[in-house]
Every structure is written in C-alpha cells, then in structure tokens.
Amino acid sequence: MKAKHPAKPSDDRRYFKEVRFRQIRALVETARCGSFAEASRRLGMATPSVWRQVRALEDDYGVQLVAAQGHDVRLTEDGERLVDLAAPLVEGFDSLKKVFSDQHGKAERHLRMAAPAAVLNSTLRHIIAAYRHTHPQVHLSLIDAPSRIAWQLLETEKADLAIVGAPEGVPLPSRFQAELLVKYPFEVVCLESHPFAKIKAPKLRDILKHPLILASEDSSSRMQFDHLVAKAGLIDRVNVIMTAGNVPSILNYVALGMGVAILTRPATEALAVPTDVKARLIYRDVSACLGHDQVVLLHPKGRHELAHVRAFREMVVKGLRRKEGAK
Amino acid sequence: MKAKHPAKPSDDRRYFKEVRFRQIRALVETARCGSFAEASRRLGMATPSVWRQVRALEDDYGVQLVAAQGHDVRLTEDGERLVDLAAPLVEGFDSLKKVFSDQHGKAERHLRMAAPAAVLNSTLRHIIAAYRHTHPQVHLSLIDAPSRIAWQLLETEKADLAIVGAPEGVPLPSRFQAELLVKYPFEVVCLESHPFAKIKAPKLRDILKHPLILASEDSSSRMQFDHLVAKAGLIDRVNVIMTAGNVPSILNYVALGMGVAILTRPATEALAVPTDVKARLIYRDVSACLGHDQVVLLHPKGRHELAHVRAFREMVVKGLRRKEGAK
DNA sequence: ATGCCCGTTACTCTCTGAGCAATGAAAGCC
C-alpha cells in the first residue's frame, strides 16, 4: 500500500524556485553597505552566502547588478534601479511583524527620533512637549545626531523617524520619503567688528576670504558648503580652521574672533549662550549663494508606521508645515 | 588542512530562520481564494504545503489567523488585519521583475483594462482614443466585464487596471486603491405609458411593486440593488423576472413592457439602440433611494505600475476627475 | 614588502519545505 514513491524519476516537485526574497534583501543590504562583507555582517551571515544571493539574482534577471570596483562594490545603473524599487518592499516586510503586534495591542510603545540638536531644541521644542502630553504612555527617545548620521540611524532601524536638514543642493537618498516642514536661510555669523558687518549680502568668494569655523561634516550646513565649494571649483581656497560638533562651541570661537561660521538662525536661538557672547554677534543672510536649509521629516519608503509614530509625525507636520508647501 | 568540519556540534548556522515570505504569500492567496485547496492550485503546489505555511505563520506570530468553518476557511480578525498589511507587499514583490524589465526597455508594452461595457463605450470612449494616439506602440486589450468580474480579473493578474462601478453602499475590498472618477445617479427606465411617468422620484417600495429587469449579479447596479433590498428586509417582495448581461437586451424588454430596469444614464447613451425603442423610454432619477454609481479606477495596493499603464491612468484621471474630488 | 581585508570560488552538510498517501468530516448529489 505504500511502496510507490521511489519510482518517480521525472519528479515535478517545484521545491522553491524563485525564492528571490532573500536575494533581494541581500542586494538591498549590499547596496546600503557598499560591500558584501559589511552587508553579511549586518545580516548575520557569511560573506559568500550574501555574495551568492546577489549573483543568483543577476542570473535570474539576466543583467549585471553589481560590479566590484577595487575594494568595494558599486551598483550598476540597473542595480540602482532595482534597489529603488525593492528597498521599500524589504522595509515593509521587515516591519510587518512589529506593526502587526502593535495593532494587536501588545507592543511596547516606543518612539525613537533622530534629529540634530538645533532641531530638537528649537523647531520641535513645543511639539515634543505637546506630544508628551497627549501620549504620556509612549517612551520617547530623542537622539541628537547631525543630519547625515540621523539618516543612517533611520536606515539601520535605530530610529523610527528622523528630522534633518536637507540643503537645497544635496539630494536625499531616494529610499527616503521626505516631507518638507520649514526652510531657513543659511547665514554667516561673525563679530560686530567684522568686515561683514558692512556688507548686506556676502558672496561665496567673500566668505572664503576669511577663516571658517564650521559644523561637523555630517551636518547639513557643512554638506551644503562643501558641495557648493566643490561645484565652484574653489576647494583650494577654503580655510577651515576648526570643525566643531556643537553650536555653542562654534559661537564661542566666533565670539573670540577666530573666524566666521555658517549656520541657520534657529540653531542659535533657543540656546543657552552667555548673553555677552550673543550680543556681540551679528548675522548676515547668505541664502543668495548658499541657499536654504530645508527641515524635512524622513521616513524610509515602505516601512510600516506604528500608530503612535504616525501620530507624532502628523503633529509635527500640522504644527510646522507652511501652507505654501501643500500647493 | 581540511579535517575540521565534522567536529562542531554547537553549530551556529542560522540556515533560514524566518523565511516568512512564502508563508505570507500563502496566507494572502488563501485569503483570496477562501480555501487552502484553491489557493494551492493557484500557487501551483500541493495543499498540505500551503496549509503548513499558513500554520507556521500562526506559530510565528502566536495568534490564530485562519479558522476552518465547515468546508472552507475564513480569516480571523487578526488574519484580516495581517492580510491587509501584507497583500500590497506580495503584489509589489510579484510585479517587481516585470517593472524592472519594463524600465530596462525590453518588455512588451501591453495594457489590459477590465471595465463594464457601459464604461468602455461611453465614459472612456474618447480617452481610449486619445491614448491610442499618444501611445500607438502599446498593445491594448479592453476586457468587457461586469464590475465584480473586473475586480477578479485585476486580482488574478489578468488585467492591469480596472475601471468599475462602485455603488455607495457596497464597500470595495481594502486591497484595492480606488480613485473616484465620476458619479452617476441610478435611474429607473420604463415605458412612457408606465405609472412611473407620473411620479417624479419613485421610492424603493414603489419600484418593488413592478416586475424588474436587472443587470447581471456582478454588475454594480445589481449589487447596490440587492444590498439595499437586503438591508431593508424586503427580499421576499422582489420580483425579478429577468436578468440580462447586456444593456441592449434590457432596454429591449423594457420597451416591450415586460418590466422596469435600473441603470445609469451613460450606460444607455452611446448605445446603438433602435430609435423607436429609445424614444419610447423615460428615465426617473432614483438616487434618493438607490444612491449613485461611482465610477472608480482600481489598482491593487502595492503592485508596481508599468510606465505605460501609469500614463493611461493619468490620462483617465485628468480627463474625468471632477475638481470637487480633490478637496 | 608585508599584512589586512575584500571579492570570489570550491566544497560539505544540514534542515527546510516539497509532494504523496491517508483520514475524518462537511457539503453536495441522487
């Protein structure tokens, strides 16, 4: 009654053809990390496994997706395109279980937001307080990080939301969905005795004549500055004498006459800076050459949003968004 | 140099924990089909395989997702919720390859649209012509199907787009993203000699006094009618003497005095009906009791849209959408 | 020059997930 199975050579068991999901995930992770090795560590598996997944995908699609240039790997144009399409799906998938148990009511309410200190301290100050009031049961983690670091925290699931500065010149990665909140013009800060005090609108070349005190390379003001300088081919003219991670330090050294800084206004406003320092500083709008810093709310495309995160996002958007933004 | 592998009992190989993608797909397909057997056929695999996938998912999530009631299976509330979240992902995933090769330029341009004949012949008439003109290289398949059938064609990948009637009372499945195009009031059609000719706005009870000639049970007008009658508890009062699949037939028998019909105006307008038939018919707006038929454009949530499909959708929306719909 | 790290290939081994067979119960048919 049971002696029939070993007689089937033409077995049409499909097993799992086209598994492709982990292949896609491997590709996406590789794209993020820029190397198979790093991606494999992040995925908790061995390098050859990741490598083979990506290669299987290439075989499947019949195009080259990834090319090893020197030490690390770069995506081909096709690879870029595929990652753009697929990354939201991977995000959505990985966040599925969390959202589900959240809707089910048995999840810890936790909101981790990454943002530069300036945003946390001024722009969002009242909104965070209001949220705390309407959602007292949510455990809030506010992570102070420069814009680019905040991206990465969002990408690596270490933050649920990021609110960062996005200069007009520097494009955001396409894997993020961005919502424009407010725009601030970039300004130079200097002593009242500085030559700039007599100039209404300094130009980029004017700025480069003076020693500069700038924010860290991951901050939006610095990214914009570096980007525009590079575009103008003026890199050799730059004289950055100091890079500071926090605004109080920058203002301090500006007050000491060591150089001029590039910032946005709200970054300095809600700050506990000695009044004698503050009073001696003046601001000059340089949006004509450096543009604006757009404060945007970032969320990875496709990642599901927990209810309490959504609530926060909506509070932020309602509280800050200019009418102009929505047409 | 090579004699070390068989000495590792505490092997930390992860193999594939949390595969979950096919599990999710199995769940979604089961939800659609209402039975493991049907789902397994559609997925091209054996029933127990599908069954076990879904069960593994339940184990993983620790809740019951699906319950076998009698012969077929029904989703629990949790299952419903999970499917709502996951179905767009499955759609997106399955459409990935197609979109990718489409962007890559080496795909056949094919647009399959499902819609009831009335929509195809009147509402979309000019838009289809215009699209044909701007995109001559796209192979167009227009599939004439009643609303509910059109849903199913869209779900089963037999159509790329569906434009159907959605009565105000009957909710659309949540797996679709719907865009409202236009609204038409339901009307009764009868002979000019009919008693209705003297009544401005017949009520549901008035309508039920007469023999009815209705469209097929998959059409939107019929769905709405059945739904409202059931809600009012008047099923035993209904006297449907005829169900016809096409509008010309319906009008013919109305003209013969066999009964009254329920339709929307555009369904009859662009129609080649003998004028002697047409002239003897009158219409009465019954939107007060039967509501409106909303013509909506349907697209499965998450499924990627090919460029030429998107182009068509945008032409339709721009060509038809009332300003009022966008707030 | 040397060492480190990364991509790439070859190999082994394990456990997942495929089908098949069988059972009981519900649904449909005569």
Add this chain to the structure above:
DNA sequence: GGCTTTCATTGCTCAGAGAGTAACGGGCAT
C-alpha cells in the same frame, strides 16, 4: 438517507537550497 466528492489536517519521505568553512587572488594601507 446513503453515496460521492471535496475539503482540512496529519504523518511520512526525500531532494536540494542555502548555510557555513576553507582557500585563493588582488587592492590598499602602513
């Protein structure tokens, strides 16, 4: 009412996908 069909469900076996480890070759940095 009995008979057949079709379903969900369970146990079984087995192919092979995919995990790891080891090893090689080529850049990059000290």
